[in-house]
Amino acid sequence: MPEKIDYDDKIPNNVNLSGDRRLQRALEGWQPKFLDWWGEMGPTLRTNGVYLRTAVAVGRDGWAHFDHVNVPDYRWGIFLAERDADRRIGFGEHAGEPVWQQVPGEYRADLQRLIVIQGDTEPASVEQQKLLGLTAPSLYDLRNLFQVNVEEGRHLWAMVYLLHAYFGKEGRDEAEGLLLRNSGSPDAPRILGAFNEETADWLAFYMFTYFTDRDGKYQLGTLKESAFDPLSRTCEFMLKEEAHHMFVGTTGVDRVVTRSAQLVRENDTLEIGACGGIPLDVIQKYINFHFTVSLDLFGGETSTNAANYYTAGLKGRWQEGRRKDDHRLTEGGTVLEKPTADGTWTTDEVQTLLALNLDLRGEYIADCRTGVKRWNRILEENGIGFRFSLPHPGFNRAVGLNAGFRVTPDGTIVDEATWAANRRKWLPTTEDLAFVRSLMHPVYERGRIASWVAPPVNGVNDKPFDYEYVYLP
Template sequence: MSIDYSEKIPNNVDLAGDRKLQRALESWQPNFLSWWRTMGPAVPTQDVYLRTAVDVGKEGWAQFGHVAMEEYRWGVFLAERGDDRRIAFGEQKGQPVWQQVPGEYRADLQRLIVIQGDTEPASVEQQRRLGETAPSLYDLRNLFQVNVEEGRHLWAMVYLLHAYFGRNGREEAEALLQRNSGDLDSPRILGAFNEETPDWLSFYMFTYFTDRDGKYQLGTLKESAFDPLSRTCEFMLKEEAHHMFVGTTGIDRVVTRTCELMREHDTADIAPHGGIPLDVIQKYINFHYSVSLDLFGSERSTNAANYFTAGLKGRWQEERRKDDHTLTEDAFTIDTVKDGQLTTDEVSALLALNLDLRNEYVKDCQSGLKRWNRILGKHGYDESLYLPHVGFNRQVGLFSEHRVTPRGELVAEDAWKAKEDGWLPSEADKTHIRSLMRPVYEPGKIAGWIAPPTNGINGKPFEYEYVHLA
């Protein structure tokens, strides 16, 4: 299933065979390009060394080359269709998957697609001005790669809305370009996507923690009985992996440079020496992790149970699970607060599906902490970075009405306020981070607060001219 780049909208879904749909998407395309020019990357460039998808097969699915950003070929790509794919969970387990939207699930499926679609342009908007302070051309290129792929993920959801949801779908597709991250009158749907991404440490944390949430949400939609949605998300997951790589290795490099500066100056207080102290890195972890946990929704959710039972949204790696895939008789233990104490409760497994997914995410997040702590150990430091308690700094779910410390202690509001600046980035921390954000656009050079990468992109050296600025 190679991708046809001769079309106005590159695709592998035979758009030319559905003239009405093709015209509808071509009429949406100028609005998307206008949004990109207005809300996309602010740094003017001649061209950027980007990867572009060319095939949906397992081998050689992308090619690399310098591309003018405004000429990047966004399009509609679905993974290969499986032979005789069957619904893997819920009440209709074992039946053939759907190629069209069942009428009774139309509203719910549309809502799921709209929410996923809304996150894609939001992150581009949040990162719009980051290029103005890029620590190297390598990092600037990675930012732009993330941006263009988030733009393509928007196209993926817009295609589904246009192809399967009629006038309502077309109206929702228009609205995806009308909302803007942080806009007081028309904000993005999910809270994390209205937060600022004002600096590169925030960007690495976002691509590590928040894009990882995206991985797990796409993973549940990949299990969907609605086959076009499943195949769309499977392809998106290929691209999402690079976004998390940017975050993982970005924080690797920040921690490495912090260690080097601590060793060089024999102090943990490296802020005066142009570095990011370990305690500030921990505060940024605390913030971005807790905000990303909110994206999983409430630990006890009737909506999640209904989506699963109907076959709309499965669990992470559903078909590898060793149970009956209906969960009608199963129970799940959840953390909660009762009588002023942290405790546990048992609920139906169907009601705890958001928590089940969140637990998979938490285990995955731990892998990064192990990496970063190995870097600290390699440089001879005993300190360790950690994930805060899941109840810390929560705005959504069972802990949202309570104050929990990073170490998992329930405290009163005044005690929380007294120590908040020790747990979350303070204004002084943010001011210091902003002071370090100075652009380095010379090939092979890098800002002093971050280490260079161990490898370049696609076999190219770090010194390669990944971006030609205008």
């Protein structure tokens, strides 16, 4: 049977929170601070009810309930996937041993750091998307934005629970810090660079939920393998919700490309800006930017920290159980492509254990290509010769081996002057961003949608597109 979530408690949960009065009081003390943060940094647009999905159980069978909810009254809580009593550690030096229900002292600092970094990303995206409701292209899209926002808020709760329950005073202090940092703040920014970027328009939102939330999928996937079972179970449930965020991104870009393709065909020109559409080359620039900023989230191509996390059993590989090796990685090498000062590429072989970030990034890139294929299929079906592509992994990088080099989207290493002369062709310009923002006029009428994006193929939970997904004042 799925583990039911207790919505009678002040903090909904399926971890028997009422059985630990000290923990319950601590989290009830944090709750009003979270609500203050949400009121200040959460969505600007006020609503009288949003058609939201709320978890009712954590098992595979029917865990979601849909209804109109007043967003400030959303019941954020603590949900862990069902426990497997026979689960064993699947990798590293502790492989084969029972998973841990408590934090081993020698790994306390590392586990806390991993949880804090993951936790910091969750409120950051809410802050980045704070103003988007003011320019929503339809009630359907507005509803999806709020669904993403409340679930990111719940993912913050997931990490805060772990910090409070397993890391004592240090954990409680870190939980406070998650509300004190703010996306883009000059004094207290979010930890990771991509979460300090502005998400100022809906094309950027679709790209963020496609590329950056997809990074989240892979990071959560590695933590789901963790020998620390509460973290594993937390991430397993978060992945169920993360899937919807990526769906919003995938289908959002689908719909932008579909509408742009229609305008190209109807007007027999790629210059569709005057027709109220987003030109295909601008969409490509957005792909280039959001893909490469998201690549930086994987860290350097080689990492002793990642190797140590793996050996200790703290963080595995994507789908560790499907790997056909010894799950210890004490032998074997991985080929690494490196830029050189003379403008050429060379290869180096590094120990596989040191290249875990590169391994995860490779899985991510392969997944990202599926979206590009979707979007190119739309162009092909409309008889348009233009094709989207992912840029070379060395392009526009601020982290890793490529950070000190200027690499073009096709992988050519160039000098600073060549980069400066061509940058406008590869990345969104100030003019591109201003144009896209100029299209962002809100459409709040049922069944209507902005002219720059196509309507969805299907509505939410078998509801039609013209359903009243959001009640506005």
